[in-house]
Amino acid sequence: MSQPSMRITVDAAVRARDVSRPVPEGAPQPPAPAPADPPRQSRAAKNERRRLEKRGLRPTA
Incomplete structure (x- = not known):
């Protein structure tokens, strides 16, 4: 059984890179x-x- 993949957006990748930069x-x-x-x-x-x-x-959301 394979693991489900996780989608990552360009914005999330840039944010992660910026946060990890000292x-x-x-x-x-x-x-x-x-x-x-x-x-x-x-x-x-x-x-x-x-x-x-x-x-x-009425709709709930």
Whole structure:
């Protein structure tokens, strides 16, 4: 049985590299990264929300 693979994005790889790099004493701190955009809803989630709205129910999320 094989192990499930883990996906790593370019952003995560760059962050990991930057965190592991030592910073010399007295060096200015790098600027904080900009906040990421909120995740987009999947098509299935959007369809489920529409289905619930048609029935008069409120979606839970």
